[in-house]
Amino acid sequence: MMKKTPVFDYLLCVSCGICVQTCPASALGMQKEGKSGKYRNLFPELVTDGCIGCGQCAGACPMEAIRMEERHEG
Amino acid sequence: MTSFMGKILRVDLSSGTSEEVAVPAEVYEAVLSGKGLEAWYLYNNIPAGADPLGPDNILAFAAGALCGTGAFLTGRWSVACKSPLTGGWGDANCGGLFAPAIKQCGYDAIFISGIAKEPVYLFCDGKKAELRSAAAYWGLDATEAEKALHADLDGVCRKKPCVACIGPAGEKLSQISGICNEGGRIAARSGVGAVMGSKKLKAVVLAGTKPMPCNDPDTVKALSRDLGRKLLKMTLPSGLGVFIGAGGRMMGHLPSMPLDGSLTAYMFREWGTQANTSLAIPSGDGPIKNWGGTPKDVRLMDAVYNPEKINKIEMAKYHCYSCPLGCGGRLNIRGKKYVSFDATHKPEYETLEAFGPLLMNWSLDSIYQLNEMLNRAGMDAISAGNTVAWAIECYEKGILNLRQTDGLSLRWGNTEAILSLVEKMIAREGFGDALADGVKRASEKFGGKEYAMHIGGQEPGMHDARNDPQLGVHFVAEPAPGKHTVGMSLEYGAMSLCDICSWAPPARLHAKSKDLEDSEDMALITKANACYTMLTDGAGGCYYGQMMGVHMWKLVEYLNAAEGWNYDGDHYMEIGERIQTLRQMFNVKQGVDPASFKLPKRMLGEPPLPAGPLKGVTLAQHRAQVSSHWRAFGWDDKTGVPLEETIRRLGIDKLTEVEA
Ligand code: SF4
Ligand code: SF4
Ligand code: SF4
Numbered sequence: 240m241m242k243k244t245p246v247f248d249y250l251l252c253v254s255c256g257i258c259v260q261t262c263p264a265s266a267l268g269m270q271k272e273g274k275s276g277k278y279r280n281l282f283p284e285l286v287t288d289g290c291i292g293c294g295q296c297a298g299a300c301p302m303e304a305i306r307m308e309e310r311h312e313g
Numbered sequence: 314m315t316s317f318m319g320k321i322l323r324v325d326l327s328s329g330t331s332e333e334v335a336v337p338a339e340v341y342e343a344v345l346s347g348k349g350l351e352a353w354y355l356y357n358n359i360p361a362g363a364d365p366l367g368p369d370n371i372l373a374f375a376a377g378a379l380c381g382t383g384a385f386l387t388g389r390w391s392v393a394c395k396s397p398l399t400g401g402w403g404d405a406n407c408g409g410l411f412a413p414a415i416k417q418c419g420y421d422a423i424f425i426s427g428i429a430k431e432p433v434y435l436f437c438d439g440k441k442a443e444l445r446s447a448a449a450y451w452g453l454d455a456t457e458a459e460k461a462l463h464a465d466l467d468g469v470c471r472k473k474p475c476v477a478c479i480g481p482a483g484e485k486l487s488q489i490s491g492i493c494n495e496g497g498r499i500a501a502r503s504g505v506g507a508v509m510g511s512k513k514l515k516a517v518v519l520a521g522t523k524p525m526p527c528n529d530p531d532t533v534k535a536l537s538r539d540l541g542r543k544l545l546k547m548t549l550p551s552g553l554g555v556f557i558g559a560g561g562r563m564m565g566h567l568p569s570m571p572l573d574g575s576l577t578a579y580m581f582r583e584w585g586t587q588a589n590t591s592l593a594i595p596s597g598d599g600p601i602k603n604w605g606g607t608p609k610d611v612r613l614m615d616a617v618y619n620p621e622k623i624n625k626i627e628m629a630k631y632h633c634y635s636c637p638l639g640c641g642g643r644l645n646i647r648g649k650k651y652v653s654f655d656a657t658h659k660p661e662y663e664t665l666e667a668f669g670p671l672l673m674n675w676s677l678d679s680i681y682q683l684n685e686m687l688n689r690a691g692m693d694a695i696s697a698g699n700t701v702a703w704a705i706e707c708y709e710k711g712i713l714n715l716r717q718t719d720g721l722s723l724r725w726g727n728t729e730a731i732l733s734l735v736e737k738m739i740a741r742e743g744f745g746d747a748l749a750d751g752v753k754r755a756s757e758k759f760g761g762k763e764y765a766m767h768i769g770g771q772e773p774g775m776h777d778a779r780n781d782p783q784l785g786v787h788f789v790a791e792p793a794p795g796k797h798t799v800g801m802s803l804e805y806g807a808m809s810l811c812d813i814c815s816w817a818p819p820a821r822l823h824a825k826s827k828d829l830e831d832s833e834d835m836a837l838i839t840k841a842n843a844c845y846t847m848l849t850d851g852a853g854g855c856y857y858g859q860m861m862g863v864h865m866w867k868l869v870e871y872l873n874a875a876e877g878w879n880y881d882g883d884h885y886m887e888i889g890e891r892i893q894t895l896r897q898m899f900n901v902k903q904g905v906d907p908a909s910f911k912l913p914k915r916m917l918g919e920p921p922l923p924a925g926p927l928k929g930v931t932l933a934q935h936r937a938q939v940s941s942h943w944r945a946f947g948w949d950d951k952t953g954v955p956l957e958e959t960i961r962r963l964g965i966d967k968l969t970e971v972e973a
Pocket of ligand 3: 636
């Protein structure tokens with residue numbers, strides 16, 4: 240079965256957390272450690288397998304940092 | 314469509330009932346949401362003379378209009394009630410995740426009255442609102458309680474719930490206690506934690522998943538994208554923090570202090586508010602030795618509070634919901650001297666100043682510990698610091714003795730004694746018990762009133778009116794006196810309000826007292842600043858968004874897009890004016906005399922400081938400036954009471970007849 244899941248572009252992301260709070264399935268968390276330029280920061284990532292592929296996170300992101308991509312689910 | 318949920322939740326703890334109530338659209342048009350909605354509801358529904366710790370007081374939690382629309386820096390939640398500290402309007406504000414959580418349950422605000430028989434917490438997931446026993450959480454500190462609630466509700470709710478709760482300080486009715494979320498971020502001021510404690514309400518737990526509406530999300534997102542892209546490029550080279558102290562010394566000598574909005578963004582992105590400490594110590598902005606000292610008393614202390622040291626132990630930045638700036642951070646403090654915790658939120662400037670130079674304390678490590686202790690206890694660092702400063706000065710001057718202080722040698726800079734005293738205040742134990750209700754009450758009990766720094770019962774934020782007389786006006790003319798987040802000349806300079814408001818004068822290059830005369834122009838500046846702050850609060854915006862200026866954080870454009878309105882800046886400033894007037898009317902209704910809010914003598918420069926950048930400064934024009942500020946608002950210039958014609962002009966007479 241094909242399902243869409245969010246893919247993040249962390250170069251565009253400003254760690255605002257809007258996507259995380261928008262997700263109706265609570266599938267996202269601000270947990271990914273990384274850098275925004277020189278700053279140590281936390282970024283959103285999928286933290287459960289509950290993503291239903293609705294795309295609301297991508298729609299809500301002001302920075303256009305989320306793409307929905309098809310992933311093959313076993 | 315607008316951005317409002319259109320409903321509030323009303324909870325009565327005495328009867329254990331709750332109901333959803335629709336709010337008429339005209340109320341949102343008049344005061345937005347957030348602090349505006351709170352002002353409207355509390356003015357109408359808290360009876361005159363209500364006991365702040367009794368069943369008639371109402372504790373409000375509200376999200377702002379722009380929360381959840383995609384607008385950046387709009388994730389602040391507001392708490393309001395009648396304050397036990399001042400007897401009048403009380404409010405506090407905090408970031409984190411709680412603001413969108415209120416809306417996702419389907420409400421713009423939650424209003425809680427009554428007193429529960431046993432400790433409870435309010436649970437709401439947008440389908441039901443329930444009062445549940447908090448027996449298992451009462452007694453835990455705020456961070457432990459939040460963790461325990463998360464653990465107990467794991468898997469039960471669809472969404473990880475957001476928790477706002479009190480710690481032991483609120484449970485023990487400390488009048489300087491606040492309400493926490495996100496591991497110790499605290500809505501600290503006005504004694505809001507004591508009101509929650511008096512209601513035996515340990516926590517509000519929200520787990521709704523309703524969508525948050527917005528009229529034109531694409532335009533809102535585009536405005537945010539512009540700001541976000543700018544911010545991504547705004548990075549300072551590392552290591553500049555060591556020069557901030559020198560900058561502060563220079564500013565202390567300048568006749569004026571210019572600030573540009575983009576500077577706010579650079580500073581707060583690089584360091585957060587903590588960077589202001591080494592700037593404030595030598596410049597005259599930050600109080601020293603209970604507001605009676607000068608930078609000479611703490612020479613080179615700015616190096617102790619060098620922001621680079623604090624940045625070095627930052628594990629990651631912390632952002633409130635919807636904020637691209639991220640002025641917060643989580644620090645790794647394991648193994649530091651005096652420290653018993655692993656991590657803490659980056660201490661704010663206010664905490665560093667209140668437990669650093671204010672007490673002549675040279676140990677930065679001890680402030681990490683104090684910060685975490687206070688955040689977990691849910692105690693306001695500003696009020697607590699001012700109270701400890703009073704105790705030290707009284708001890709040094711022989712007003713307090715060892716027997717009264719339970720054997721604590723309260724000398725300036727005695728780090729161990731400061732730590733022990735705060736521990737006692739949190740536990741309300743011995744000498745700490747009397748101090749847990751703030752400096753006014755402590756000085757009423759022990760004497761030393763002349764060293765008790767408070768305005769109308771509330772301790773002032775860590776900025777000196779002798780350095781910025783505009784701030785002095787806000788300190789006393791604000792319905793919740795002593796708050797430093799209502800207006801300042803530095804901030805006014807950064808905001809460029811004259812570009813959105815026809816009557817707001819251009820900023821002047823001043824921040825110092827000598828050249829600040831009492832004039833109509835100045836009164837319009839203080840009025841405009843206060844109105845814009847109230848508008849920001851109605852929108853749920855962050856003060857630092859405001860400080861980036863109207864050309865970076867576009868509040869008017871955001872509101873028009875989110876609400877489908879087409880109003881100009883003047884219209885929105887009038888909303889701010891209405892909110893501020895309602896809050897002032899709240900005080901009048903509750904029998905609080907606005908003219909009784911006075912700057913402590915010391916802050917008026919009586920007697921003047923003997924040295925440093927504020928040498929010889931007195932605020933001779935202060936009272937006249939407050940009168941002019943009231944007049945500019947259409948309030949009686951002798952009593953501060955809003956005039957009938959003003960109430961009518963702002964439509965408040967009709968608004969207060971609208972019921973919910
Ligand atoms: S696609 Fe939907 S369910 Fe999946 S992470 Fe995004 S918002 Fe959540
Ligand atoms: S909404 Fe976009 S910018 Fe904000 S955290 Fe999510 S991906 Fe990053
Ligand atoms: S600037 Fe700081 S306080 Fe304001 S919303 Fe952003 S993270 Fe929160």
